[in-house]
Amino acid sequence: MPVGFPTGTEPRGNVTGFMLFDYTMSAKWLKLLKEIAPRVTRAVVIRDPRNPGVIGQFAVIQSAARSLSMEVTPAGVGDAAEIEHAIKTFLRPEHGGIVVTGSGVGVAQRDLFVSLAARHRVPAVYPFRYFVTGGGLVSYGPDTTDQYRQAAGYVDRILKGEKPGNLPVQASTKYDLVINLKTAKALGLELPATMRTRAQELIDQ
Numbered sequence: 001m002p003v004g005f006p007t008g009t010e011p012r013g014n015v016t017g018f019m020l021f022d023y024t025m026s027a028k029w030l031k032l033l034k035e036i037a038p039r040v041t042r043a044v045v046i047r048d049p050r051n052p053g054v055i056g057q058f059a060v061i062q063s064a065a066r067s068l069s070m071e072v073t074p075a076g077v078g079d080a081a082e083i084e085h086a087i088k089t090f091l092r093p094e095h096g097g098i099v100v101t102g103s104g105v106g107v108a109q110r111d112l113f114v115s116l117a118a119r120h121r122v123p124a125v126y127p128f129r130y131f132v133t134g135g136g137l138v139s140y141g142p143d144t145t146d147q148y149r150q151a152a153g154y155v156d157r158i159l160k161g162e163k164p165g166n167l168p169v170q171a172s173t174k175y176d177l178v179i180n181l182k183t184a185k186a187l188g189l190e191l192p193a194t195m196r197t198r199a200q201e202l203i204d205q
Contacts, residue, residue: 030064046077114131124138125138138184
């Protein structure tokens with residue numbers, strides 16, 4: 001799934017596909033963090049410095065931070081040691097939270113992120129459902145199964161003769177909000193009724 005092309009564009013050559021994340025949805029992670037934990041005024045944004053999309057993604061998050069009266073700090077991490085250092089360093093002040101953006105390092109180290117958030121008793125927002133089924137607080141991200149279905153449609157059209165360059169790169173059209181009720185309770189968070197009704201899934205384990 002390529003990144004770097006605006007949604008709906010028609011790249012030249014034989015490149016097309018589906019983007020996991022559109023830059024504009026990045027603000028949603030910070031807004032969810034503030035909604036589920038109103039006391040949070042600062043957030044560390046975990047990102048993979050090797051991902052070329054992180055600059056635009058963080059710019060969107062910064063813009064949202066201003067409207068929410070929050071302070072955000074980027075943390076480029078590549079391994080477990082860097083993750084632990086970044087979170088321990090940032091979380092010394094009170095009223096902190098964590099936003100884990102979508103990247104390879106986030107996926108590979110998801111158990112570490114969840115355990116660190118629990119150890120430091122801070123709310124964290126994640127990009128995929130499996131963070132929450134593993135004990136994380138809340139996730140908001142694309143329905144990857146839906147994207148695979150759409151990709152299958154593209155494969156079918158290409159095999160029937162359409163040129164890949166004529167098929168626009170598309171972002172996800174279906175995003176899921178998933179909340180772990182047990183984790184929220186452990187953090188002493190009272191889940192807003194509006195979040196309960198918006199959530200596609202509530203997990204209590």
